[in-house]
Structures are given as C-alpha cells and as structure tokens.
Amino acid sequence: MKIWKLDRLQDLFAALAGERTLYIPADVAGQAKFTPWEPGMEMTKALNTNRSAKDLFFPQVEDLAAFKITGRQIQVEDNREDVEDFVIFGVRACDARSFSILDKVFLEEPADTYYKNRRDHATVMTLACSRPEATCFCTALGIDPQAPGGDVSCWVEGENLYLQANTQKGEALLEKLPAMEEGEKPQGDASVFDRLPLKDVDFSVFSEKALLHWFNSPVWEELSRSCLGCGSCTFVCPTCQCYDVKDFDTGTKVKRFRCWDSCMYSDFTMMAHGTNRPTQKERFRQRFMHKLVYYPNNHDGEIGCVGCGRCLRKCPISMNIVKVAKALKEGSV
Secondary structure, eight states: OEEEEGGGHHHHHHHHTTSSEEEEEEEETTEEEEEEOOTTOOOOSSSSOSSOGGGGTSOSEEEEEEEEEETTEEEEEEOOOOOOOEEEEEEOHHHHHHHHHHHHHHSSSSOOHHHHHHHHHEEEEEEOOSSOOTTOOGGGGTOOTTSOOSSEEEEEETTEEEEEEOSHHHHHHHHTSOOOEEOOOOOOOTHHHHTOTTTTOOOGGGGTSOHHHHHTOTHHHHHHTTOOOOOHHHHHOSSOOOEEEEEEEOSSOEEEEEEEOOTTSTTTTOBTTBOSOOSHHHHHHHHHHIIIIIHHHHTTTOOSOOOOOHHHHHOTTOOOHHHHHHHHHHTOO
16 A cells, blocks of 8 residues: 655646546536646546546547548548546545446457457556535435445545555556555444435346336336436436437548437437337436446346436535436336
8 A cells, every 4th residue: 555645646646647638527617527647737526527527538528530532442441549547536436337338338249359458558547535515415325425446445544545446457566656555444433324315226136127127117107207307417427328320521522529428318319210219218218228227137147337416516406316217116207
C-alpha cells in the first residue's frame, strides 16, 4: 500500500499526466465532469460527476467512418483517431462496476473495436467513498463503496491518499510514480452506509419469477403516466448502452456517426412500418425491464444498475429505478 500526501495532490496529478492524458472529476461550467487535467485544476467537491466516466469509453457522439462513392466504386475511410494511453482518476465504485456491465455488451464477440480500443488504453484509478448521499444505493446491488476496484484503488484518510495496485496496469502505473511511503490500508467507517435510506431496496426478487410476470404487471400503466419521455435518466446513466447510427451526405462523401439513443424516445427502434413501442407505457417498460429483467436474464442475474443515484437526482418528475422496483415488487404504485 502506497501513501501520498494530500497537500501534494497536484504533484501526483502532474506525475500521472507526465506521459499520458489524465482525466479527473472537476467542475466545468458549473457541472462536475471528467475532464483533462491541467496544472492547478482542482478536483470537484461533489461526490460524483453529473455524467459518468462511461463517456470516455462510449462517447455521446462518435465519428465511425466515411464513404466516398465514385461511379460504382465505394471507398471506405476509417476515421478513428489513434487512442493513446490515458488515466482516469477518481472513479467511484458505482462507475467502476458499470464498466464491467458495459464490457459484457461491447466486448462480447464480435467485440466493438471502438469501445475495446479505449478500454485497452485506459488505466482506471478509483476513489473510495466515505460520505455517500441519500440517493446512493450501490450497497443494495452488492457494491462495496469502500473497496472500489479498478486498476488502482485509492482511499483518503486524514492527510493522506492511500494507493493500492489491483492489476498489472495498476502496478505499472505506480512504478512510474516517485517513490512513496508504505503503509496499511485505512479501515474506514462502514456504518455510514448502513444509515442510507435506500440500503434495503431488494433487487433479488427479479431473478425469482418469470419474465412475463414482470412484463404483464398492472403497475406499468400508472408508473408511466407522468413520464415526460425526456430521456434524462438514460443520458446520466452509467450503464445505458443504446445508440443509433446516422449517415450524413456532405456532398463529397457520406459520414457515419454513432450517437446515444434513448428507449424513452418515441422514435426509438423506428422501422419502415413504424415503431414497435408506440406508447409511453411500452417505452417506459422497456427501460426498466432491461435493467431489472432482460440484462440479468442474460448475465447470470446481474442487475443492469449500479446504484449511483443519478436518475433519482435528475428526473424532473422524481421517477427512478428504486420507485419502479418497489412498485413492481408490491404489485401497486
């Protein structure tokens, strides 16, 4: 276990950024986000960023390719830029778990090479939580916020930052840093998580009954009635992975982009005949069935949520996965 003095945190950032781009959670235009570190840039005081670190692996808009058409000949241009090694510092345990959920989608064969390229070049430095918010419920999903994982785990206690390498990537990174003191891992105070209001939310019930039991629940109609279909929940969610592919004719070539999509939108999965989910109820149900039932059914019972609480904080009508899970379990709103 390595020890770095907190009053020299800027020196640590400078050392990490010496050979590669370093991203830290910082306040930019009034919002906490992962942004490239520059000398003097301070970490945000917020517990978590507005949007997750998912953006660094699965960006909101991505230039995939371009096509030049000359007569009957089509020339394909690979527009991706070379991804250099980079470090993400300050990833919380919830976001670190989200990477494993996304990996099961994007790294299944055939792997998404755009996503894989970024994952291969990233070193993730997590930061343990000691002051969770009332909207946090990661512990209900089996996540330990004081054992955040990643390539390097970090803890803050007193005047020190403690660093522990968990992978070969992490070991290689710490070896490049200036010499540090050795010490014992801080114990932390787990009792604060036992006092969270959402710690006892039961998600295990969704693996106990058949898919159609939840799909045909009568509560969907009432739950979805006030939904605005704005998609805010999907855009702040660290595990949402839906996207659309758009082609644009520039006059000289056709450019193809990938951009985030939302199952809450009326044109989601639009086809020539129309959409398969024409009502807000069906679109609302799709989002939460995917998180609570479809994804777990395909991935050994793992819920497609990490309890970060972003959807609780951002929904304009105070609808969220916790409220949905409770209503489904009880069979009423």
